[in-house]
Amino acid sequence: MTFAAKDVMASASTILQDAGTVRWTPPELLGYLNEGVREIVAVKPNAASQTVNMTLAAGCKQTLAAGQTVLSRAVRNVVSGKPIRVLDRREILDNMIPGWMNTANLAFALDVTYVIHDMTDPRTFYVAPGALVTSSIEIVVGVMPADVAQGSNPIDTATYTGTVGLPDLYRNCLVDFTLYKAFSKDAGIPGAAQRAVAHKGLFDAALVSIGNGENAMSLASFAKGG
Structure with missing residues (x-):
């Protein structure tokens, strides 16, 4: 399954309580998303x-x-x-x-x-x-997946329909990475730095979990002679 940039961006905006994308604009969120894709591939080269x-x-x-x-x-x-x-x-x-x-x-x-x-x-x-x-x-x-391009209307998240070049399995990881970068922007505001650290931790833990799942499946296949 594939997913679009707008899916990640909309989820992040909801959690940020910024439905109007005023504090964190769509181009900014897209930049965080693309950075997250590169981070995933750096940690897990087989992700794409x-x-x-x-x-x-x-x-x-x-x-x-x-x-x-x-x-x-x-x-x-x-x-x-x-x-x-x-x-x-x-x-x-x-x-x-x-x-x-x-x-x-x-x-x-x-x-x-x-x-x-x-x-x-x-x-x-x-x-x-x-x-x-x-x-x-x-x-x-x-x-290395290509960066997702801006939407036809840069200020409207709904137009960011470009497909993210990773399996749907990584969608929640990218939401957490986007939130990590967004809260890092407001690190001087009480609680923001802690939330940034928390979302980065969720991102890292998810990648470890995915890797462990892949290893378990590989070992099971090997044991069966597959």
């Missing part, structure tokens, strides 16, 4: 993902396209359909096939057998055997 076919560069080292934030999974070779095994440590190949990055030691090929990916450099990975210029693999990547 796509499955794409990637044409590989010749050789072993590969870099994701602009706008792609992290390699989440390597699935298969596009032409043959052969599945790909992901390794998180290159030492495995270093021990098995010393000098595997050199085509003289392991001939480059159309099909990739292994992908080596280290999260210390999330946008870079290596393939073995090294790829040919015609090699293509199916991968799942994290992406």
